[in-house]
Amino acid sequence: MNVLITGFDPFGGESINPAYEAVKRLPDHIQTANIIKLEIPTVFEECTKLLDEAIQKNHPDLVICVGQAGGRVNITPEFVGINYMDARIPDNKGNQPLQSKIKEDGPDAYFTKLPVKAICEELKSSGIPAVISYSAGTYVCNYVMYSLLYMIDRKYPHIRGGFIHVPYDTSQAAKLSSSTASMPIDMISLGLEKTIKACIEHSEDILIPGGTTH
């Protein structure tokens, strides 16, 4: 089993991006799975182009994209990606799409097929705060998530995919002038390892019981 996991490159003047730093520290194997790690740029379009190339090259069964949601206290698996971009600030190449759709022919939103509840249970039983999030925002993070789910819907129906938001790293937060929540990178990385473990062990659809997604 192949797992492709991505993290964004540094952004907004930072020298590191904790999302990819945490990805980098993952082991190369988790249970029976090979872990393929990929840094993607915080740039609309480019990030998903690279993601698609990596999917074609590595044939993953599971794709997890990781980004930072500064200020959150928990690791938050995202439940839904929406077909919408509204960038508060420009991306790393100066793009700033406003109030526009990601895919003209796509539905308003896709639910992830990752077992978000099982992921949160796994993390919490390991002492790592976690909660499901129902909004990935309207910036590059949601863009990657929606685009991944669109690709899965159109081209890669056998892949399960989703997005995980992680808090500020503590060393970032320690430098900020105002108080904000954070988590050490080692704990974030352990949280991602537990996330992958939960995905491997819970391959059923997330909407059980109570209905199936298709």
Added chain:
Amino acid sequence: MNVLITGFDPFGGESINPAYEAVKRLPDHIQTANIIKLEIPTVFEECTKLLDEAIQKNHPDLVICVGQAGGRVNITPEFVGINYMDARIPDNKGNQPLQSKIKEDGPDAYFTKLPVKAICEELKSSGIPAVISYSAGTYVCNYVMYSLLYMIDRKYPHIRGGFIHVPYDTSQAAKLSSSTASMPIDMISLGLEKTIKACIEHSEDILIPGGTTH
């Protein structure tokens, strides 16, 4: 022009629900519109049954449902309703749907057609804090929103509809043991009046520029 606006009945042991209290205080006419006010129960299914009956009876052009999101500091027009229920606590009749779809044959989500950005601008220029929300939760509020947008999609394509979350009323917050944000009911009610005004004046689709929703 007819505007149907709903608020929930008291919930969780409270004697009033600020959402409907604010609705009740609205004038009967705003600009050229007749305002029809409806209290709906905080009960899955029943609330949308009553909503549908009121739509059939009153032939509204605009339907706005209002609920409370205790703890928020702003009036928050909701952008998206999702096809999902996961109730943390039972509703007023003891129903507690968990991890299930609202409509088996519905898409994962619908975007509102209300001009959420124009609503926020109108409110803020009136001195009322407002911001777009991208998650209405997974309880009765999101249930009503998704169900309304589903009904519009299937039966009432000429209606525009959406959902507005409002903060705690200050007199509720004053009774709570922990500090929490709030807003006086009169200001909430003024915010809803400005919301209707913005909807009347901005009939264009929300995804302009950058694409249209259909």
Added chain:
Amino acid sequence: MNVLITGFDPFGGESINPAYEAVKRLPDHIQTANIIKLEIPTVFEECTKLLDEAIQKNHPDLVICVGQAGGRVNITPEFVGINYMDARIPDNKGNQPLQSKIKEDGPDAYFTKLPVKAICEELKSSGIPAVISYSAGTYVCNYVMYSLLYMIDRKYPHIRGGFIHVPYDTSQAAKLSSSTASMPIDMISLGLEKTIKACIEHSEDILIPGGTTH
């Protein structure tokens, strides 16, 4: 009975300061008391010089200073003023005292003699969120509070005095880019009126039962 109540002038580029705006709207008489309103500058030393002059001129029985604590959700009567200045930003005349005492010969702190618990009860029973605060910070607000209590201790033992922090005004908060708690100026002003009422009706010492402060 004479009540002197002060509010700061506009600060940090703002055109109004809600603290004094709320003071200005107070009636000239509350119960049996004459209300004397004074705007003081957001400047170390100058503010207390003006305050002392106004005390000498008006012979108040009660002195209440009001300032803004942006971000708080409640009206917060301050319990204690500390003999310490550490200004994060310069005041309106460019002074920025760092890590220094206010009065070389003063004690580390003074408790207010205002009935802070009764004030909060009065406000909450009027539907206005309120809670006692145990820190007025280390800027001009705490400076005025400590200096007032020092003057009372040394020169005006018959006067009761204290400090009230109030939230952002809603129209200020509506202009900020990030979400923050606020309260309409009219409600802040009503809260100050109720504060004065509680002070008039509760003239006993605040540390009853359990001990007296001197």
Added chain:
Amino acid sequence: MNVLITGFDPFGGESINPAYEAVKRLPDHIQTANIIKLEIPTVFEECTKLLDEAIQKNHPDLVICVGQAGGRVNITPEFVGINYMDARIPDNKGNQPLQSKIKEDGPDAYFTKLPVKAICEELKSSGIPAVISYSAGTYVCNYVMYSLLYMIDRKYPHIRGGFIHVPYDTSQAAKLSSSTASMPIDMISLGLEKTIKACIEHSEDILIPGGTTH
């Protein structure tokens, strides 16, 4: 040099108290200092009786008490202890002092002599979020802090002492139903080690420049 450092016992139904867990993990020697660790009960009076006995037995040069402030995101050295108790809930033996002084003959407050600014700089340069706090509350934590500073003032003038509040442990936070900030115990413990290091290296008075405290 001897350093006495205390942490509270488990409280409010918890099986562990992260404050003492973090203390327990400290090394026995930090630079030239011997570290003496003491668990004290979350009980008014008893905690300071045990503290006084440990001071008499161990002749420390430095005394640091540690407690938990659930919800804070930073490690927070406390600047001031106040002569006041107002317990929201009973302590571990059912005592609940309300609105009363700790010491009838004590001043309203004492500033710590710990180098709180240097402590925060040391922690932040180690990647651990830290900020000075100006209120230790009105419960057992403030009680211990004020009592310690009172003992130092009256009986042990050669000792420097103070109080450090620490966040929830992440494994505690992971079990709570609502999202709250936290920090892993290992990082809290490292923060306490850095706190002791900063106290050893910065023996000057905290109010330099700008005045001395006595």
